[in-house]
Amino acid sequence: MRIPNYLRxxxxxxxxxxxxxxxxxxxxxxxxxxxxxxxxRDLLTAQKRALCLVERYAQTLxxxxxxxxxxDGIPTVSxxxxxxxxxxxxxxxxxxxxxxxxxxxxxxxxxxMDALDRIGPLDQESYYQDFMRAAQVASAASSSTPxxxxxxxxxxxxxxxxxxxxxxxxxxTKTKTFKIKTTAVEGFARHYGEMNPLKDAQRIxxxxxxxxxxxxxxxxxxxxxxxxxxxxxxxxxxxxxxxxAFAKDENPAAGQVIYGMREKRQRRALGFKPxxxxxxxxxxxxxxxxxxxxxxxxxxxxxxxxTGARVAEVGQVTLAxxxxxxxxxCIRITxxxxxxxxxxxxxxxxxxxxxxxxxxxxxxRVESLRKAGESRLFPSVKTDGCRPPVS
Numbered sequence: 114m115r116i117p118n119y120l121r122x123x124x125x126x127x128x129x130x131x132x133x134x135x136x137x138x139x140x141x142x143x144x145x146x147x148x149x150x151x152x153x154r155d156l157l158t159a160q161k162r163a164l165c166l167v168e169r170y171a172q173t174l175x176x177x178x179x180x181x182x183x184x185d186g187i188p189t190v191s192x193x194x195x196x197x198x199x200x201x202x203x204x205x206x207x208x209x210x211x212x213x214x215x216x217x218x219x220x221x222x223x224x225x226m227d228a229l230d231r232i233g234p235l236d237q238e239s240y241y242q243d244f245m246r247a248a249q250v251a252s253a254a255s256s257s258t259p260x261x262x263x264x265x266x267x268x269x270x271x272x273x274x275x276x277x278x279x280x281x282x283x284x285x286t287k288t289k290t291f292k293i294k295t296t297a298v299e300g301f302a303r304h305y306g307e308m309n310p311l312k313d314a315q316r317i318x319x320x321x322x323x324x325x326x327x328x329x330x331x332x333x334x335x336x337x338x339x340x341x342x343x344x345x346x347x348x349x350x351x352x353x354x355x356x357x358a359f360a361k362d363e364n365p366a367a368g369q370v371i372y373g374m375r376e377k378r379q380r381r382a383l384g385f386k387p388x389x390x391x392x393x394x395x396x397x398x399x400x401x402x403x404x405x406x407x408x409x410x411x412x413x414x415x416x417x418x419x420t421g422a423r424v425a426e427v428g429q430v431t432l433a434x435x436x437x438x439x440x441x442x443c444i445r446i447t448x449x450x451x452x453x454x455x456x457x458x459x460x461x462x463x464x465x466x467x468x469x470x471x472x473x474x475x476x477x478r479v480e481s482l483r484k485a486g487e488s489r490l491f492p493s494v495k496t497d498g499c500r501p502p503v504s
Contacts, residue, residue, distance in 0.1 A: 120163045127152065128159030130166050267355050269314060270307030273298055276349050289425070290454070297339035298346045311355050316365045319343065323369050333370060340366045393418075409491050412478065416490075419467035422446055426460075429453045430490045435466075435479050442466045442476060452495075 121129045128151045149166075151159045277295055304322045305314055319340075326336050343366040350356035362368070388396070395401065397418065402411050417427050426446050431453075434445040443463045448455045455461055466475065482490065 120159060121148075123150075126154050128154070128156065128163075130159075130163050132166075264312045264354060264357060266310045266312060268308050269302045269305060269311040272311045272350060272355055273302050273307075273346070275353075276346055279349070293338070294342045294345075297342040300339070301343055311350055312357060314356075314365060316369075319365050319369055336370050340369055409493065412475070413491065415470060415473060416444075416475070419470050420444060420446075420464045422464070423456070426455070428491055428494045431488055432479055432483055432490060433488070434490075435476070436463070438463060438465075442471065 121131055123129050129148055130151050131146055131148045151162050153159050153162070276298065277291075280294065281291060301319070301322050304325060305318050323336060323340070326339065344364050347356060347359075347364050347366055351358060359365075397414070402414065406414065413424075413427050416422065416430070417424065420427070422444075429450075429452055430444060430446075431450050433450070434447065436443055436445060443465050445463050446455065447453060447461050479490070482492070
């Protein structure tokens, strides 16, 4: 993609003007070019200012070098544009996306054509065409979107009840996740006012809620998780017509908290750490296991140790999850049975049973439970809690 010589788009979204110096002038000033912000994010405004600056910089730089002014005396865009000169050009944008430059008189028209030739025909630039297409799509979307006055005024508390009813079916096997989402969104609704209209909730309201969470000493990762669920709620509300349309990055709950690298490093340093070998040996000492744990709790500890499975994953294992793969006894971690859930799709896995577990008698326990008519490795575990017994 060819970039125009005098007009550049910075990563910040602001257009910049760039003027290259002739080689003889570059040697005098020690600079090969001058780059100045045009202080606008609008392409047409930037194009208009660039047309004016081409001539004004040429005149000013001629005076500067003619008078042997120091290199740091090169004027800024503001200094040039503040000069009292008539408005020589008018940028006209047609409905079809084309752009025209209207000049005052033949002299200005000739200069405008010369400047455009040097800058480059913007309507032929790929980035400009992409920009215009995006603008047309945004314009079409805004025209087809109902105005804020047409959005029903539903209380946020009532909307939350509807949202929870809709997502419950998709999280019925993930009771913990559903509870966390409920706590997060209901927490914002209470802070905002459950009887207040959902459509009037703004970024500042979410920001005030975040400040309240900070004051309650919640850690950044917890707040980030709560905001992720609130983003989902606002996306749902927009889709249902309960909230004004917004772009993806303009969700009221988006961008409220920045989880910086420094805080991430600090969390890794001060947060959860793996047990040392000595600590594991102390936890699994025979006296420690037999002295204060029930039989089921001991089996839960052993299975967790030799499979690396999470506590909830161990507690939800069914007898049907004990299978053979190519003659090797294995345990499946899955979400197929009632009350089972996994953290993500990649958490579904099949783990070979460690010889130590077989030696301890795990497979014999499985057969014994099957003969007793049980369906789970830990029959006393509730399907809505998935925690192995600890006593």
